[in-house]
Amino acid sequence: MNADRHEPLPQLLARLDAAPWALLALGIPRCPACDLLPATLHALAAARPGLAVGIGILATPQDWALRQTHLWPRGIRVARASVPALAVLRHGTLAATRQGSAPAHVLDRWLDDVIGPAEHPLPPGLTPEEEAVLAAGAPRRVQHLAIRERRGV
Secondary structure: OEEEEEOOHHHHHHHHHOOOEEEEEEEOOOOHHHHOHHHHHHHHHHHOOOEEEEEEEOOOHHHHHHHHHHHHHHOOOOOHHHOOEEEEEEOOEEEEEEEOOOOHHHHHHHHHHHHOOOOOOOOOOOOHHHHHHHHHHHHHHHHHHHHHHHHOO
């Protein structure tokens, strides 16, 4: 499990393709929702020991160009406006996608519908790790809100 860090997309997909079931998370730098991905995927991996998980961060123009060769042929569509984006792969073939993330327990229920029940289902509520990430990112979220309010968004 490599939920704690992102991997280059080609290596990440090669690793996930080797698994019977995998969850690919795609994000961008400095995205508060994407910052939660490591904590959320860590909880999902613990709840589902047979699920391979990984995070790909699209940070550079070269990373975004890899969509054409590594994501689009699989049917995975991602844009800056749709991150975080999640894809469930079965032996490397797309089984389901989701735009946007959610707390681990919500994603666990979504995975129930795609791959079946978890070995250790997650209870409702945020995990301690998710709570810690949210607490640490609170100043950034306040700043983003202030900027959006000034723009009238």
